[in-house]
Amino acid sequence: MxxxxxxxxxxxxxxxxxxxxxxxxxxxxxxxxxxxxxxxxxxxxxxxxxxxxxxxxxxxxxxxxxxxxxxxxxxxxxxxxxxxxxxxxxxxxxxxxxxxxxxxxxxxxxxxxxxxxxxxxxxxxxxxxxxxxxxxxxxxxxxxxxxxxxxxxxxxxxxxxxxxxxxxxxxxxxxxxxxxxxxxxxxxSGISNGEKSKIRQLFAEGKCDRLELLRSEEASYHxxxxxxxxxxxxxxxxxxxxxxxxxxxxxxxxxxxxxxxxxxxxxxxxxxxxxxxxxxxxxxxxxxxxxxxxxxxxxxxxxxxxxxxxxxxxxxxxxxxxxxxxxxxxxxxxxxxxxxxxxxxxxxxxxxxxxxxxxxxxxxxxxxxxxxxxxxxxxxxxxxxxxxxxxxxxxxxxxxxxAPEHSADESVLRPITKPFSADGGLRLLDGNLGRAVMKVSAVQPEHRIVEAPVMVFHDQHDVLEAFKRGEMEKDLIVVLRFQGPRAMGMPELHKLTPVMGVLQDRGFKVALITDGRMSGASGKVPSAIHITPEALAGGPLAKLRDGDIVRLDAVTGVLQAKVDSAVWASRERAEADLDANQHGMGRELFASFRHAATGAEEGALSLGLAH
Structure with a gap:
């Protein structure tokens, strides 16, 4: 025992x-x-x-x-x-x-x-x-x-x-x-995860071709x-x-x-x-x-x-x-x-x-x-x-x-007396933008506080295009909204991980704020995700405008738009044209799910589970 x-x-x-x-x-x-x-x-x-x-x-x-x-x-x-x-x-x-x-x-x-x-x-x-x-x-x-x-x-x-x-x-x-x-x-195990991540970032920067990327992915998922x-x-x-x-x-x-x-x-x-x-x-x-x-x-x-x-x-x-x-x-x-x-x-x-x-x-x-x-x-x-x-x-x-008395590799698994950190690496962020979660276990301490102007997007592909045009070479917080369960089923947004990682590696202070998901592959870039209430359901994320200053502080648990309170209260909410996301690939069959979905903090459930 x-x-x-x-x-x-x-x-x-x-x-x-x-x-x-x-x-x-x-x-x-x-x-x-x-x-x-x-x-x-x-x-x-x-x-x-x-x-x-x-x-x-x-x-x-x-x-x-x-x-x-x-x-x-x-x-x-x-x-x-x-x-x-x-x-x-x-x-x-x-x-x-x-x-x-x-x-x-x-x-x-x-x-x-x-x-x-x-x-x-x-x-x-x-x-x-x-x-x-x-x-x-x-x-x-x-x-x-x-x-x-x-x-x-x-x-x-x-x-x-x-x-x-x-x-x-x-x-x-x-x-x-x-x-x-x-x-x-x-x-x-296939190729190392570090090598896989490196090739993905090189591809995002245009420094390797698609065939090289495919070979890397196949060596990982094999x-x-x-x-x-x-x-x-x-x-x-x-x-x-x-x-x-x-x-x-x-x-x-x-x-x-x-x-x-x-x-x-x-x-x-x-x-x-x-x-x-x-x-x-x-x-x-x-x-x-x-x-x-x-x-x-x-x-x-x-x-x-x-x-x-x-x-x-x-x-x-x-x-x-x-x-x-x-x-x-x-x-x-x-x-x-x-x-x-x-x-x-x-x-x-x-x-x-x-x-x-x-x-x-x-x-x-x-x-x-x-x-x-x-x-x-x-x-x-x-x-x-x-x-x-x-x-x-x-x-x-x-x-x-x-099980073994001692870890065979303390670079991956440690005893209770010598943890990697004293806390579990998950933060609740709260403020005038709503409630969000952030996984900080992969984020270095120096990147856990970002205060910068925002660039606001309604489509992840627009983020990638802005990166390719060189418009994101600065300290910034990317805001990707209208991604929640009611808007479009809350897709994961891994496509953004390589480009955000590139910007951080170039020395910029960057972060992501979204009512979508980044999931278990959330990595080194600070990401306030699952924001609730979502933009489509009356969430304040819909009030943000390009250039607004936002503070994301994973140390104190703050997610705050630094906008004058009177201006913030009177500001109209933005709307998004989501018609293209309601049809095709079976999405029309899920309209009732989107309409019934609870907020992310309630499990994003579309089922009747009231007990």
Whole structure:
């Protein structure tokens, strides 16, 4: 049993206020969960015709077990497709899971598939405007898959940006069922992230051609598995593990390896064992409670995780009747130490993080410091101590051993006694421009305060054109507005990263302010993102004009337009012509999502999750 320190007072304080804030909505959620829970298979209450439809195509042996109504039936919900590297490995998982659950006297059925899109493919393209809302589509797809009421537990196969949050939101609507998330793991390391970033900046400056850029990108993204930088996809995997939804140590095991397949099989067996038909009932809706959510926030802060989770974790928590906001992230960030530096926050990738000690080492160190709630329920049972271990394949079976006592590489993973910084590197910025988040873990201290005139844009491509014309060779703050969920689905804006990096490297004081996203790849340039309220929803960002002086101060948490208060109060709001962003590439199908979307701090949800 690893050493566990008393919980840090700040965790206790933040958890207490989340519990109080969520009291009514959480009670309503749990009441519905208890109403749906049953000690007998829920399919037993279906009419004979319904039952026959439900197992008509099952193998004869499975039909016998399903008819007997004594054996667990495990749903498989998968985001498999073979275009995206992270999801291609899932092709073989259903067969592995089905074989594994048979070993413990259960059955499994492929309940349904969900979409899975890649922001890396759609970056800077119209398809990116569907990206955020694909999360809500995935949640609905998960609900449809489980709506047949045939199942006693769920295995969820997903990895990347919107997929895992969507699966979690969806399965929490079936919170009376046990759920185990099954990752695919990262691809092997390609060229260094530093080299990749260098080539991107050279291309932005016109110093290398497109073929050289393509060769660099292909050397980085070269095989099956997630991208190896620490963006939203790999932050998802960390999050599912530290919240107890994965098997311990499974997040960063490579696909298409014997250990990966063994972990997939074990995930199926664990799901079958955790049903109400046995003695180890672990419904996901009770497992994901206020303490588990706080542990998730801590994990993100301690590793410099994706800023997307200031929305995704917020949305998932609301799906379980738990209300969190950016002040919770900010207050925890002030005390949670940064123990990992993974690109873009450092030079190393997730494979080097995993080799240095990975999730088991990280979890044990955070427990030592009192930065995690140890007394939480996980898919392995009561207590987070299971997650200080790492898996090994011994004689064809998975065995867990304690993670290494010492980090194998302190340039990527450090002990609690020697953190990279004393805080978690996420800031809440507030002022007369609204509320925003900023990831500072990759921003050098000398760049964390910028006060400069603004250049205002309504389209990221206009920013790139202004850079090419040489109009941005000065201290400036780029304001890119009308990018929020209601305006155009809140696209990620990575296309701006190289040019902003070039300007900073040339010695200019630069920053970005936007109601769009920069996500897990937020890097060295200070970026106030997710501004809420967004410009289209009455946000003050619409009042800014070219040349206004703005102060972005990540030290004191200020985001302020330094405009005379009387002038600011009387100034009319700008409008944007968004007609071109409402049609084509399927965008017209998402009009209702845009109209219904909540603010970024409320999770940018278009779903009816009022509890």
């Amino acid at each position: 690893p050493a566990v320190s008393p919980v840090h007072p700040r965790l206790t304080e933040v958890t207490r206020r989340i519990v109080e804030r969520s009291r009514e909505s959480r009670q309503r959620y749990l009441a519905r969960l208890d109403q749906a829970a049953s000690k007998e298979p829920v399919r037993k209450g279906l009419a004979c015709t319904n039952q026959a439809h439900g197992w008509a195509a099952a193998p004869e042996k499975d039909k016998i077990m399903l008819r007997e109504m004594r054996h667990p039936n495990v749903a498989i919900v998968s985001s498999y497709n073979d275009m995206l590297s992270a999801h291609q490995p899932f092709e073989t998982y259903p067969a592995i899971i089905k074989n594994a659950v048979h070993e413990v006297g259960a059955t499994a059925q492929f309940a349904g598939g969900t979409p899975a899109m890649c922001d890396g493919v759609t970056q800077g393209e119209p398809g990116m405007e569907l990206s955020l809302f694909s999360r809500d589509v995935i949640a609905m797809s998960t609900a449809i898959a489980l709506s047949h009421n045939m199942f006693d537990a769920v295995t969820l196969l997903g990895v990347c940006d919107k997929i895992v949050p969507g699966l979690l939101i969806g399965v929490l609507q079936f919170g009376h069922l046990p759920a185990v998330f099954v990752p695919a793991g990262p691809m092997t 095989g099956a598995g997630t991208c190896t930088f620490y963006g939203t996809a790999n932050s998802n995997q960390m999050l599912m593990e530290i919240m107890g939804l994965h098997l311990p140590g499974s997040a960063f095991v490579h696909p298409n390896t014997p250990l990966r397949d063994a972990l997939t099989a074990e995930a199926g067996r664990v799901a079958a064992r955790n049903t109400a038909l046995g003695n180890n009932f672990i419904p996901v809706g009770r497992m994901i409670d206020e303490k588990a959510v706080v542990n998730g926030i801590v994990g993100l802060l301690a590793t410099g995780g994706s800023t997307n989770h200031t929305m995704h974790l917020t949305a998932a928590a609301r799906a379980a009747g738990i209300v969190i906001d950016w002040s919770d992230f900010d207050d925890l960030s002030a005390v949670v130490p940064l123990l990992a530096k993974i690109y873009p926050n450092g030079a190393s990738d997730v494979n080097q993080f995993h080799a240095a000690g990975g999730m088991g080492y990280l979890t044990r160190e955070l427990l030592k410091g009192g930065y995690l709630h140890a007394d939480v329920m996980t898919v392995m049972g009561q207590g987070l101590q299971y997650y200080t271990r790492e898996p090994f394949l011994i004689d064809g079976k998975v065995e867990w051993r304690e």
